Amino acid sequence: MQKVILSGNEAIARGAYEAGVLVASAYPGTPSTEILENTTQYKEIDASWAPNEKVALEVGIGACFGGARSLVTMKHVGVNVAADPLFTLSYTGVRGGLVLVVADDPELHSSQNEQDSRNYAKFAKVPMFEPADSQEALDFTKLAFDAGEKFDTPMFLRSTTRISHSKSIVTLGERRTDLPTPSLERNAAKLVMLPGNARKRHYDVEQRLIDMEEWSCTQPFNRIEKGAGKVGVITAGVAYQYVKEAMPDADVLKIGLVYPLPKQLIRDFAANYETLYVVEELDPYIEEQVRAMGINVVGKDKLPICGELTPGRVQKALFGKDVPTEDNSPELPPRPPNMCPGCPHRGVFMELNRAKAYVTGDIGCYTLGFLPPLSAMDTCVCMGASIGNATGISKVISEEEQRKVVAVIGDSTFLHTGINGLMDMVYNQSASTVIILDNRITAMTGRQENPTSGYMLNEQETYRVDMEQLCRAVGVEHVKVIDPYNIKLTRKIIREEMARPETSVIITSRPCMLVPRDNMDKRMPLYVDHDKCTGCKACLRLGCPAITWDEENKKSNIDKIICVGCKVCQQTCGFDAFIEYGE
Amino acid sequence: MSDVKNILLAGVGGQGILLASEVLSEVMMMAGMDVKKNEIHGMSQRGGSVTSHVRYGEKVYSSIIPEGEVDILFSFELLEAKRYLPLLRKEGQVIVNNLKIAPPSVALGKQVYPENLADEIGKQFPATKVINGLDLALEAGNPKTVNTVLLGALSKVLDVDYQLWIDALNKMVPAKLLDINLNAFELGRNAV
Numbered sequence: 001m002q003k004v005i006l007s008g009n010e011a012i013a014r015g016a017y018e019a020g021v022l023v024a025s026a027y028p029g030t031p032s033t034e035i036l037e038n039t040t041q042y043k044e045i046d047a048s049w050a051p052n053e054k055v056a057l058e059v060g061i062g063a064c065f066g067g068a069r070s071l072v073t074m075k076h077v078g079v080n081v082a083a084d085p086l087f088t089l090s091y092t093g094v095r096g097g098l099v100l101v102v103a104d105d106p107e108l109h110s111s112q113n114e115q116d117s118r119n120y121a122k123f124a125k126v127p128m129f130e131p132a133d134s135q136e137a138l139d140f141t142k143l144a145f146d147a148g149e150k151f152d153t154p155m156f157l158r159s160t161t162r163i164s165h166s167k168s169i170v171t172l173g174e175r176r177t178d179l180p181t182p183s184l185e186r187n188a189a190k191l192v193m194l195p196g197n198a199r200k201r202h203y204d205v206e207q208r209l210i211d212m213e214e215w216s217c218t219q220p221f222n223r224i225e226k227g228a229g230k231v232g233v234i235t236a237g238v239a240y241q242y243v244k245e246a247m248p249d250a251d252v253l254k255i256g257l258v259y260p261l262p263k264q265l266i267r268d269f270a271a272n273y274e275t276l277y278v279v280e281e282l283d284p285y286i287e288e289q290v291r292a293m294g295i296n297v298v299g300k301d302k303l304p305i306c307g308e309l310t311p312g313r314v315q316k317a318l319f320g321k322d323v324p325t326e327d328n329s330p331e332l333p334p335r336p337p338n339m340c341p342g343c344p345h346r347g348v349f350m351e352l353n354r355a356k357a358y359v360t361g362d363i364g365c366y367t368l369g370f371l372p373p374l375s376a377m378d379t380c381v382c383m384g385a386s387i388g389n390a391t392g393i394s395k396v397i398s399e400e401e402q403r404k405v406v407a408v409i410g411d412s413t414f415l416h417t418g419i420n421g422l423m424d425m426v427y428n429q430s431a432s433t434v435i436i437l438d439n440r441i442t443a444m445t446g447r448q449e450n451p452t453s454g455y456m457l458n459e460q461e462t463y464r465v466d467m468e469q470l471c472r473a474v475g476v477e478h479v480k481v482i483d484p485y486n487i488k489l490t491r492k493i494i495r496e497e498m499a500r501p502e503t504s505v506i507i508t509s510r511p512c513m514l515v516p517r518d519n520m521d522k523r524m525p526l527y528v529d530h531d532k533c534t535g536c537k538a539c540l541r542l543g544c545p546a547i548t549w550d551e552e553n554k555k556s557n558i559d560k561i562i563c564v565g566c567k568v569c570q571q572t573c574g575f576d577a578f579i580e581y582g583e
Numbered sequence: 584m585s586d587v588k589n590i591l592l593a594g595v596g597g598q599g600i601l602l603a604s605e606v607l608s609e610v611m612m613m614a615g616m617d618v619k620k621n622e623i624h625g626m627s628q629r630g631g632s633v634t635s636h637v638r639y640g641e642k643v644y645s646s647i648i649p650e651g652e653v654d655i656l657f658s659f660e661l662l663e664a665k666r667y668l669p670l671l672r673k674e675g676q677v678i679v680n681n682l683k684i685a686p687p688s689v690a691l692g693k694q695v696y697p698e699n700l701a702d703e704i705g706k707q708f709p710a711t712k713v714i715n716g717l718d719l720a721l722e723a724g725n726p727k728t729v730n731t732v733l734l735g736a737l738s739k740v741l742d743v744d745y746q747l748w749i750d751a752l753n754k755m756v757p758a759k760l761l762d763i764n765l766n767a768f769e770l771g772r773n774a775v
Binding site: 003005109110133161162165166167168169241242244245246310311312323324325326327331332333334335336337338340371373537540543545547548549551561 | 595596608609612617618619620621622623630631632643644645646647649650651662663665666667668669670685686687688689690691692694695696697726
């Protein structure tokens with residue numbers, strides 16, 4: 001069998017392929033994004049980006065009701081959006097298998113919270129596998145389809161950032177070709193969840209969990225690894241790897257199916273040790289259930305709930321070991337992320353800052369508008385929240401303050417869940433301003449297509465949502481489309497619309513400069529004419545990575561290798577010092 | 584786990600660190616070892632600080648290098664080398680590109696870039712190798728081959744068959760850029 005190095009995400013995509021999956025749907029979200037992207041290499045799978053996680057899951061459910069195996073992937077907060085169909089899917093059960101992959105982000109590498117999705121498994125009564133490396137990511141994906149069909153249940157596969165984005169050696173298998181052909185098949189008692197039907201299904205759900213727990217106690221994905229026999233550790237997922245580093249002599253019960261827990265197996269294992277540890281990231285999810293069984297453990301009384309674990313953090317928490325960290329001393333300048341050179345969002349945030357706007361923000365690259373020197377974001381809650389937040393805050397402040405409130409949201413986020421907020425804003429006559437930064441791509445997660453990009457996941461051309469018409473259709477009378485590289489115009493329109501006592505929308509029309517097909521026009525980089533530069537630092541307010549301050553000469557400089565020639569800086573200069581090469 | 588070798592790659596988003604760690608991992612797999620590698624995608628791609636952990640040996644568990652057990656800190660930028668220096672073993676080695684990239688606070692004139700970093704690192708870790716990556720990449724014919732130059736330098740201090748590196752580059756570098764990258768690899772290898 002062929003051995004390759006795969007990331008957890010690549011391995012999940014491979015597992016779905018080998019499991020005979022026919023349909024895959026997702027909304028991008030770090031660290032889950034590459035799963036769906038990797039399914040596109042398997043032509044047998046119909047893979048597509050949905051506008052949000054709820055739609056993605058509903059598409060997956062439809063395929064499952066048609067008898068196909070389907071894969072749906074999202075990040076942890078995406079499950080909040082998809083929770084509505086999820087909880088009832090638990091009652092209908094499945095026809096073809098359905099696996100919902102949820103990728104958690106302990107340490108919040110690229111997220112707005114640190115929620116532990118294992119609680120969703122328990123809450124929605126949807127069983128959950130949790131792999132500890134890429135081989136298990138592949139194997140458990142396949143197992144999840146088999147187990148889900150055996151017990152008539154949708155299945156969760158939980159990953160975390162360090163599983164999704166770590167690579168390890170994987171042995172590949174073959175795709176299953178013996179699955180039944182999908183077809184229409186009516187089964188109202190199971191698929192029409194009216195109270196009379198759903199009431200009966202709830203009993204099936206409860207029985208299924210009892211059956212699955214008993215089955216799980218004898219399955220090899222829950223395994224005991226013998227050590228010196230003195231201490232026992234119960235662990236799952238990536239935490240298992242850290243236990244093997246930090247406590248090499250311990251006896252380990254490694255749990256593969258984290259919901260429902262194999263209680264009898266845990267009881268038998270626990271009986272052997274005076275000291276029993278539960279090592280898990282984030283919430284005391286296993287620990288609480290083990291304690292509820294009357295078994296005493298060492299767990300979150302020592303181990304941190306916040307942040308991810310590492311081998312060192314486990315040793316520090318349990319044994320007090322002194323562990324070094326990276327150098328965080330103040331004389332080492334930090335290196336936070338920044339908007340790219342030529343990013344069309346930059347000038348908009350500079351103008352929002354100058355207009356002293358109170359910006360209700362949203363999730364995307366433009367959340368970086370929070371960082372200095374742009375410093376123009378005052379709230380950021382979740383996907384689509386900017387618009388509802390602007391409406392709500394405007395209800396409770398003075399008319400003068402209302403004119404300062406601006407919601408800022410990207411195209412993909414607007415179509416994800418922002419459009420509902422805009423309907424509310426118009427319907428209930430809020431006087432706020434909304435700026436839609438339409439760069440025609442879902443940029444932050446690595447440039448995925450969406451309904452404004454005009455392309456599908458498979459790169460095929462498709463219909464493009466007309467953002468201006470969409471806003472007009474929900475009732476916004478004042479919709480302005482502007483070129484955000486034109487700073488004077490951007491400033492004028494932002495100030496006019498902020499002053500307007502009605503709902504208004506400004507749409508910026510420049511594409512993401514990292515998408516070559518949308519940036520065909522040739523642009524030359526700029527340089528700073530030091531004879532003209534007075535050292536006033538006005539250009540530095542943009543925070544463009546291509547512009548650096550020359551402390552010796554007290555002038556600005558441009559790095560011509562990374563300058564893309566957007567000329568926004570040229571418009572901030574009162575002394576005509578920014579000159580295009582070749583001019 | 585004493586046979587496991589730990590290499591921490593560090594640098595700035597956009598420097599080609601992830602490709603370098605891909606090649607390194609491939610080489611170690613071809614050498615018959617268990618390999619794990621780990622990095623953070625997402626925010627760090629936007630010009631932020633980037634690290635990639637590569638671990639190899641008979642059996643590797645954690646993909647994160649246990650803190651304080653880095654054998655080689657392989658940095659594409661001086662300030663980023665300094666940042667991760669405390670994670671190195673006492674007898675560890677640094678291979679660092681002789682390059683300064685100004686972080687935002689320095690570019691805005693609000694902070695200064697620390698002076699004499701290469702000397703300071705060399706004093707603390709005597710086996711440090713400072714590589715003039717950009718000069719050698721330009722000599723190879725393309726400034727974007729700095730990561731391959733640096734890999735060449737790294738290959739000299741690792742105990743792996745030379746041919747495996749060449750095989751991995753053949754497999755992973757696009758055909759039209761292969762010659763220039765092989766050239767860059769040799770220049771880096773000879774610089775150590």
